[in-house]
Amino acid sequence: MxxxxxxxxxxxxxxxxxxxxxxxxxxxxxxxxxTPGPLIVMLHACSQNADDFAVGAAMNVLAEAHDCLVLYxxxxxxxxxxxxxxxxxxxxxxxESRKPALIAGMTREVISRWQGDQYRVYxxxxxxxxxxxxxxxxxxxxxxxxxxxxxxxxxxxxxxLVSAMxxxxxxxTGRGRLAGKVVKPVLIIVFHGDMDDKVHPYxxxxxxxxxxxxxxxxxxxxxxxxxxxGGERGFTRTEILDSAGRSVAEYWQLHHASHxxxxxxxxxxxxxxxxxxxxxxxxxxxxSQTI
Numbered sequence: 248m249x250x251x252x253x254x255x256x257x258x259x260x261x262x263x264x265x266x267x268x269x270x271x272x273x274x275x276x277x278x279x280x281x282t283p284g285p286l287i288v289m290l291h292a293c294s295q296n297a298d299d300f301a302v303g304a305a306m307n308v309l310a311e312a313h314d315c316l317v318l319y320x321x322x323x324x325x326x327x328x329x330x331x332x333x334x335x336x337x338x339x340x341x342x343e344s345r346k347p348a349l350i351a352g353m354t355r356e357v358i359s360r361w362q363g364d365q366y367r368v369y370x371x372x373x374x375x376x377x378x379x380x381x382x383x384x385x386x387x388x389x390x391x392x393x394x395x396x397x398x399x400x401x402x403x404x405x406x407x408l409v410s411a412m413x414x415x416x417x418x419x420t421g422r423g424r425l426a427g428k429v430v431k432p433v434l435i436i437v438f439h440g441d442m443d444d445k446v447h448p449y450x451x452x453x454x455x456x457x458x459x460x461x462x463x464x465x466x467x468x469x470x471x472x473x474x475x476x477g478g479e480r481g482f483t484r485t486e487i488l489d490s491a492g493r494s495v496a497e498y499w500q501l502h503h504a505s506h507x508x509x510x511x512x513x514x515x516x517x518x519x520x521x522x523x524x525x526x527x528x529x530x531x532x533x534x535s536q537t538i
Contacts, residue, residue, distance in 0.1 A: 250301065250302055250305065250307055250308060250512075250514075252305075252307075252308045252311075253274065253307035253308045253310070253311045254277045254311065255274055255275050255276040255277040255307070255310075255311055256274070256275045256277075257272055257273070257274050257275075257301070257307070258272065258273045258274075258275060259271075259272055260272075260273060262349065262352060262353035262356055264348065264349060264352050266344075266345055266348045266349055266352075267345070267349055268349070269320050269321065269322075269323070269346075269349050269350070269353060270297075270320075270321045270323070271297065271318060271319055271320045271321055271353060272297035272298065272301065272318075272319040272321070273316065273317070273318050273319070273357060273361070274301070274306075274307040274310055274316065274317040274318075274319075275316060275361065276310060276311050276314050276315070276316070277311065278314060280314055280362065282364075283362050283363055283364035283365075283367075284314045284315055284316060284362075284363060284364055284367075285313070285314075285315045285316070285363070285364055285367035285368070285369070285533070285534065286315065286316045286317075286318060286354070286357060286358060286361075286363040286364070286367070286368045286369070287306060287310065287315055287316070287317045287318070287369050287370075287371065287530070287533070288317075288318045288319075288320070288350070288354055288368070288369065288370040288371070288380075288383075288391070289301070289304065289306055289317060289318065289319050289370075289371055289372065289376075290319075290320060290332060290350075290370065290371070290372030290373075290375075290376030290377070290379045290380050290383075291319065291321070291322070291330070291372070291373065291376050292331075292372075292373040292374035292375055292376050292377075292398075292516075292517055293327075293329045293330055293331035293374060293375050294329055294330055294331075294516070295330065295373075295376075295515075295516060295517070296321055296330065297319035297320075297321050299515050299516055300319060300373070300376075300515065301317070301319055301515075302512060302514045302515040303508055303511045303512055303514065303515020303516060303517065303518040304373075304508050304511050304512075304515065304518075304525075304526050305511060305512050305526055306526045306530070309526055309527060309530050310530075313530065313534065315530070316357065316361055316363050318353070318354065318357050320349075320350050320353060322346075326346075331375040332346065332372075332375045332376055332378070332379035333346065334375055334378035334379045334381075334382055334400070334405075334411075335378075335405035335406070335407060335408060335410065335411030335414075336406075336407065337406045337407070339382065340382055340385075340386070340402060340403060341386060342386040342387065346379070347382055347383060347386050347387065350370075350379075350383060351383065351386075351387045351390050354368060354370075354390055354391075355390065366392065367392060367533075367534075368390060368391055368392055369391060369392060369393050369394065369395065369529075369533040370383045370384065370391045370394050370395070371394065371395030371396070371397070371529055372395070372396065372397065372399065373397045373398055373399070373508050373517060374397070374398050374399060374445065374446060374506065374517070375399075376399070377395075377396040377397050377398055377399020377400070377454075378396075378399040378400040378402075379399075380394050380395065380396055380399065381394065381396050381399055381400070381401065381402045381454055381457075381458075382402050384429070384433040384435065384458065385402045385429040385433070385458075388429075388431040388432075388433050391433065392434065392533075392536060393433065393434035393435065393436070393532065393533050393536055394433055394434070394435050394436075394458075395435070395436045395437075395438075395525075395529040395532070395533070396435065396436075396437045396438070396451075396454050397437075397438040397439070397508055397509070397525055398438065398439055398440065398443055398445070398446050398451070398506050398507075398508075399437075399446065399450065399451075399454060400414055400415065400446060400450045400453075400454065401450065401453045401454050401457045402429065402457065404450075404453070414450070415445065415446050415447065415450070416447055417447035417449045417450070429457060429458055432458065432459070432495075433458050434495050434496065434532075434536055435454070435455065435458040435496050435497075436496070436497040436498075436499070436528065436529055436532040436533075437451050437452075437454050437455045437496075437497065437498045437499065438451070438499045438501060438509055438525045438528075439451025439452075439498075439499070439500065439501065440501040440503075440504030440505050440506065440507070440509075440519075441500055441501065441502055441503070441504065442503055442504060442505050443504070443505055443506045444505060444506065445505075445506035446506060448500070451498065451500070452498065455487075455496060455498045458496065459487060459496060469487075469488040469492075470485060470486065470487060470488070471485070471486045471488060472484070472485050472486075473485075473486075475523075480521055480522060480523060481501075481502035481503065482499050482500060482501050482502055482522075482523055483499075483500040483502070484497060484498070484499050484500075485497065485498045485499075485500075493535075493536075494532070494535070497528075497532060499523070499525070499528070501519075501522055501523070504519055504522055505519070507519040507522075508525055508526075509522030509523055509524070509525040510522045510523055510524030510525050510526065510527070511525070511526070
């Protein structure tokens with residue numbers, strides 16, 4: 248399922264450590280990098296794999312144009328029969344624990360092996376992958392400079408499968424150890440459909456608020472709101488600006504949109520080709536940040 252619009256290499260690899268192992272796919276742009284380039288880590292949704300997510304989100308096409316590496320870790324069927332990231336398990340929500348440690352370790356290895364820029368590393372995901380991207384931002388803010396969460400949930404909102412299902416339906420659950428504000432501010436962009444029947448839209452706003460922090464000027468931050476059109480392409484975009492006028496957080500409320508990657512390709516699963524291009528907007532947000 249390699250996208251012909253992305254002429255670089257799409258390589259298969261695996262990463263192993265004391266906490267286990269994970270397979271992955273890595274997109275390497277066709278042009279040799281003259282300087283260390285950005286790395287985007289993409290975490291797929293349930294029932295997806297790296298190939299499906301890569302085709303659907305079309306991030307490799309954008310990466311080719313911007314000289315980015317794109318890493319797609321793959322959940323194993325042994326860890327979850329539906330290929331979901333187990334973001335809801337208590338032991339998956341801490342630094343140096345199980346999958347977070349594996350994903351962070353894999354990220355560091357790819358940066359080293361492929362000469363990525365360690366200061367321009369970003370993580371994004373859809374649904375369970377979006378929830379896992381939030382976990383990675385909360386537990387490894389020293390690795391990921393910014394995160395993108397599409398149709399995901401806040402960190403620590405669940406501790407097991409039962410509380411996860413409740414959180415997805417919006418019912419409030421007991422607060423996990425990382426529920427509430429994260430320890431260190433992380434730049435974030437969030438997308439969520441206002442007609443999402445899988446993960447309640449409340450969760451999109453909750454993810455945004457969880458990652459806002461006084462160190463980002465939250466108390467005195469300016470909020471700029473942009474509304475665009477109606478129908479399937481309509482959205483309300485809220486930007487949180489720091490004292491210098493830089494956008495440090497964005498929330499895209501997608502009007503009349505369900506549980507799908509906005510602006511994605513119909514060649515992949517869980518995509519809404521009619522919506523604004525979430526991949527392009529995430530990459531624009533990521534690359535506009537300076538460390």
